[in-house]
Amino acid sequence: MVEVSLEPLFQSIKPFVIENQKQRKEKELKGEFFNIFSILNMERDEVHTHSSFIAELLNPKGSHGLKDEFLRLFIQYIPLNDIDVTTLNTKSAIVKKEEYIGKKDVIKETGGDIDILINFFSPNYTIIIENKIDAGDQEAQLARYNNYAKHLNHSFTLFYLTKDGHEPSSWSTGLKTEEHYWECISYKNEIFKWLKRCLDISNSFPLINGCIKQYQNLILKLTGQELNQTMDKNITQQMLNHNLEMLAIWENWDNWIYSIAEQVIKEVAKKTDCECKGDNESYPWWLWDNDCWVAFIPKNNPDIKIWFGKEKGDSPYYYLEKKGITTLQTKLECMEYKSSKGTPFGSKYLDSKYLRWDLCVAQAIVNGEFRDYLCNCINEVLNDPNFPK
Incomplete structure (x- = not known):
């Protein structure tokens, strides 16, 4: 098997990435992201x-x-x-x-x-x-x-x-x-x-x-074209100049998705002082595939689980479960800990911009936005005055 070094490809693309970040800052200062x-x-x-x-x-x-x-x-x-x-x-x-x-x-x-x-x-x-x-x-x-x-x-x-x-x-x-x-x-x-x-x-x-x-x-x-489309053409040309390296990236694409998803979950657990319950196979698709779930368990309250995932035919959402009181919660339009439907805890749908695995979600994962959003969801539950202590 031919050994392939990805470093030449990364070095050739790096200037365009730096220029992209520079343009983003300039556009932010000019208010061009106002929409x-x-x-x-x-x-x-x-x-x-x-x-x-x-x-x-x-x-x-x-x-x-x-x-x-x-x-x-x-x-x-x-x-x-x-x-x-x-x-x-x-x-x-x-x-x-x-x-x-x-x-x-x-x-x-x-x-x-x-x-x-x-x-x-x-x-x-x-x-x-x-x-x-x-x-x-x-x-x-x-x-x-x-x-x-x-x-x-x-x-x-x-x-x-x-x-x-x-x-x-x-x-x-x-x-x-x-x-x-x-x-x-x-x-x-x-x-x-x-x-x-x-x-x-x-x-x-x-x-x-x-x-x-x-x-x-x-x-x-x-559609992921918010900045410079000329930069996209330059990066594409560099990719064409490094076909073996691109093939190696393609062959390991799923491994990257698994690894970065696992990394996000660990960072969220650490930032919220929780333990994570889930398996590696569910990590990449826990919000997008049917019946894939990950739970965050507060270390100071192990009877509580905050589940994130998606049931068949539904949108991704998260809900609260307390051991010995309830099973899967009645899904509500907003988080309600004492709902009129007779269940002591409720659930909440995730932001619509995270509903499909695409470039926007990948960007949010890489820049930390997605991690911060999940942390905010968990903290919303933990800091709510109605949260069962």
């Missing part, structure tokens, strides 16, 4: 932030006053099936969000609520967009929307929109997964390019232009 969506804790809200904002821009009758300008640009950046985009009448198009198409039936694969629905007339054509930021796939979701569209008796395209353009799960695509009846698009590629053009044509409308810029910056943040 109204983040401030209002709306940055990952699929329905009220992303679907609403995109649908409003696409709507020819939207409050922006630019009529069909944004919609005409949009259809240039997405791959439409069976249609010449120049024939679509964008002026008369109707754009709807959260469009109800009937009671959900996962057996018949019908019904549900479509995130964004665009209907064109003369010729008749429909665009359906299923929008995913953090939420997981729903059962037969794309299949239900596909069946709805097929009954329209005219051409359509069904889009699966995600941050990175990944494929949907078979849980969503249903019985006819092999047909691949959907198209994947991403915020990182198609949406970002579209927003860039939207900025160009809204220069004479400062209020609209400013809002689009804020939203574009949010997309950069969510």
Whole structure:
């Protein structure tokens, strides 16, 4: 086996990392990370932030006053099936969000609520967009929307929109997964390019232009492009110059994830004066995979366990358990130690920005933000006056 040294690769990338950190500090001093969506804790809200904002821009009758300008640009950046985009009448198009198409039936694969629905007339054509930021796939979701569209008796395209353009799960695509009846698009590629053009044509409308810029910056943040995209190209070139080293990193990627997750857990336990109960196999996925749990046990109160994890089909949350009093707690919207549901302790969902293992979470783990957040969650329980001493 060829021995590979990673040091040349790391040294070649280091200047770009240092420059990246310098740019971040400069942007912070200039207030360029100020973002109204983040401030209002709306940055990952699929329905009220992303679907609403995109649908409003696409709507020819939207409050922006630019009529069909944004919609005409949009259809240039997405791959439409069976249609010449120049024939679509964008002026008369109707754009709807959260469009109800009937009671959900996962057996018949019908019904549900479509995130964004665009209907064109003369010729008749429909665009359906299923929008995913953090939420997981729903059962037969794309299949239900596909069946709805097929009954329209005219051409359509069904889009699966995600941050990175990944494929949907078979849980969503249903019985006819092999047909691949959907198209994947991403915020990182198609949406970002579209927003860039939207900025160009809204220069004479400062209020609209400013809002689009804020939203574009949010997309950069969510897709890991918040700083210098030129730096990404430079790092990629260095990676291409060190293919053997990159292969070694790829082969050991899972080991890195396991190790850094274990490191975070140990740091949290130490900072909160707790002991950790869990196994190494659960460490990387304790907040993202089903039925993976890690418990933090206060050293001065061993009868207490603060569990972090995720049950099947649920979002990650943490809850309090006291030995001899209760088992799994009734999940509440907020931490309540004396709930109206008859259980002495409650539980709390974790911040939505930590719901999916992605670049944003990896960054939060590396820079200590994720560790500090978990420590705050534990201390919230330990310092609460209702905490059972």
